[in-house]
Amino acid sequence: MKASGDDPLSNLIRALRHLPGVGEKTATRFAFFLLREPPSVANDVAAALADARARIAPCERCGHLTERNPCTICVSPTRDDATLCVVETSQDLLAIERTGAYRGRYHVLHGAIAPVDGVGPEDLTFGALLARVKEGSIREMILATSPSVEGEATALYAERLLAPTGVAISRIASGVPVGASLEYTDPTTLEQSLAARTRRSSDRR
Amino acid sequence: MKASGDDPLSNLIRALRHLPGVGEKTATRFAFFLLREPPSVANDVAAALADARARIAPCERCGHLTERNPCTICVSPTRDDATLCVVETSQDLLAIERTGAYRGRYHVLHGAIAPVDGVGPEDLTFGALLARVKEGSIREMILATSPSVEGEATALYAERLLAPTGVAISRIASGVPVGASLEYTDPTTLEQSLAARTRRSSDRR
Numbered sequence: 001m002k003a004s005g006d007d008p009l010s011n012l013i014r015a016l017r018h019l020p021g022v023g024e025k026t027a028t029r030f031a032f033f034l035l036r037e038p039p040s041v042a043n044d045v046a047a048a049l050a051d052a053r054a055r056i057a058p059c060e061r062c063g064h065l066t067e068r069n070p071c072t073i074c075v076s077p078t079r080d081d082a083t084l085c086v087v088e089t090s091q092d093l094l095a096i097e098r099t100g101a102y103r104g105r106y107h108v109l110h111g112a113i114a115p116v117d118g119v120g121p122e123d124l125t126f127g128a129l130l131a132r133v134k135e136g137s138i139r140e141m142i143l144a145t146s147p148s149v150e151g152e153a154t155a156l157y158a159e160r161l162l163a164p165t166g167v168a169i170s171r172i173a174s175g176v177p178v179g180a181s182l183e184y185t186d187p188t189t190l191e192q193s194l195a196a197r198t199r200r201s202s203d204r205r
Numbered sequence: 206m207k208a209s210g211d212d213p214l215s216n217l218i219r220a221l222r223h224l225p226g227v228g229e230k231t232a233t234r235f236a237f238f239l240l241r242e243p244p245s246v247a248n249d250v251a252a253a254l255a256d257a258r259a260r261i262a263p264c265e266r267c268g269h270l271t272e273r274n275p276c277t278i279c280v281s282p283t284r285d286d287a288t289l290c291v292v293e294t295s296q297d298l299l300a301i302e303r304t305g306a307y308r309g310r311y312h313v314l315h316g317a318i319a320p321v322d323g324v325g326p327e328d329l330t331f332g333a334l335l336a337r338v339k340e341g342s343i344r345e346m347i348l349a350t351s352p353s354v355e356g357e358a359t360a361l362y363a364e365r366l367l368a369p370t371g372v373a374i375s376r377i378a379s380g381v382p383v384g385a386s387l388e389y390t391d392p393t394t395l396e397q398s399l400a401a402r403t404r405r406s407s408d409r410r
Contacts, residue, residue: 008253008257008259008272009257009270011257015249015250015252015254018246019239019250020234020235021231021234029225029226029296030224031257032270032294033225034257035270035295036315042257042258043254043255044223045220045223046250046251046254046258047220048216048217048220048221049217049220049248049250049251050248050251051213051216052213052216052239053240054213056213056214056240065240067213067214091233
C-alpha cells in the first residue's frame with residue numbers, strides 16, 4: 001500500500017485529485033460512487049490502471065505512448081521517412097491518425113511551452129527532435145501544435161531551433177472550422193482565416 | 206488482471222468511463238495524463254482504490270460508508286437515540302456533520318427514488334429504516350433528502366411508509382440560501398421560501 005495516512009477514504013480522495021481538472025468535490029463524488037458500486041467496478045479501474053501503467057511507455061524514437069517500443073508507426077515500412085509531424089501529445093497524434101490523411105512519421109513533444117505553468121523547452125522532447133532532424137532523412141517538418149498561445153510559442157521555438165538544420169518547416173492551417181458558421185466564429189479565428197486566405201485562381205500564392 | 210480486451214489503453218479508458226459524469230473524452234484525458242505522470246501517480250490511485258474498496262463498507266445499522274461497522278456515529282453513547290435524520294447519501298451525512306448542529310442518529314438511503322433512472326423504493330434502504338423506527342426508541346424522523354424532484358418524491362414515500370408507526374416526521378426547510386441575493390434566486394426557490402414563511406412574532410405557526 002502506498003497511502004500516506006491511514007484513512008482509506010481520505011487517501012482515495014487525495015489520490016483521485018491527481019486527475020486533471022478534478023478538485024476536492026469531484027474527487028469526493030468519484031470516491032463515494034466507487035464505494036457504492038459493486039467491488040468489481042473499483043477493482044476494474046485499479047487493475048486497468050496498474051496494467052496500462054506497466055505496459056504502456058513512450059516510444060524511444062517518437063515519444064508516442066504505446067505498448068510497442070519502437071511504436072508501430074516508427075517501424076512501419078510504408079510510412080514516409082521524409083515527413084515529420086510534430087505534435088504536443090499522443091492524443092493529438094491519434095486525432096491526426098484518425099483522419100487517415102497523413103502517411104509520414106511523428107514526434108511527440110509531451111506538452112507545450114507554458115511559462116505560467118512552469119513548462120519550459122527543457123521539459124519537452126526538443127533534444128530528441130533536433131537529433132532526429134540532424135540524422136538527415138527528414139525533408140519537411142510539419143508543426144502541428146495547437147493554434148493556442150502555448151502551441152504557437154512552442155511552434156515558434158521549434159522553428160528557431162530547427163531552422164539552422166535547413167529542414168523545410170511548415171505549420172498547420174488555422175481558420176474557420178469546416179462546417180462552422182462565420183456568424184458564430186470567434187473574431188480571432190476569423191481574423192486569422194482572412195489573413196491566411198489562399199487564392200482560388202491558377203496563380204496561387 | 207480483470208481487463209476484458211488486450212489493449213491496455215482501451216481497457217483503462219473503458220474502466221475510467223465508469224466514473225460519474227466521465228465520458229469518452231474525459232476518460233481519454235485522464236488515461237493519457239496518468240500515463241505521462243510518473244508511475245507512482247497511477248500506482249497511488251490504483252492502491253488507494255483497492256484499499257478503500259477493501260476497508261470501507263456500509264454500516265450494517267445506518268448504511269453510512271465507513272471503515273467501522275457499526276459506524277462511530279451509531280455506537281457513540283453521546284448521540285440522541287430519539288432523533289433520526291434520513292439522508293440520500295454518505296456525502297449528505299458528512300455535510301450535516303460538518304455543521305456540528307445535529308446530535309441524533311442517521312439513516313442513509315443510498316439514493317433517491319428516480320423512475321427515469323430506474324431507481325425505485327426497493328433499491329433503497331427503506332426496509333431497514335422501517336425496522337429501525339419500529340424498534341421504538343426513535344421519536345422524530347427528519348427527512349433530509351434534497352429539495353429536488355427525486356428528493357421530494359423520496360421524502361413523500363418515506364412519510365407514507367413511516368406514518369403508520371406514529372413517529373413524528375419533519376422535513377428540512379427549503380428556501381433562499383443564507384447570504385444569497387433574492388435577485389438571483391430562482392423563481393421556484395423564491396416561491397417556496399414565500400410559501401414556507403415563518404412568523405417572527407411570538408405566535409409562531
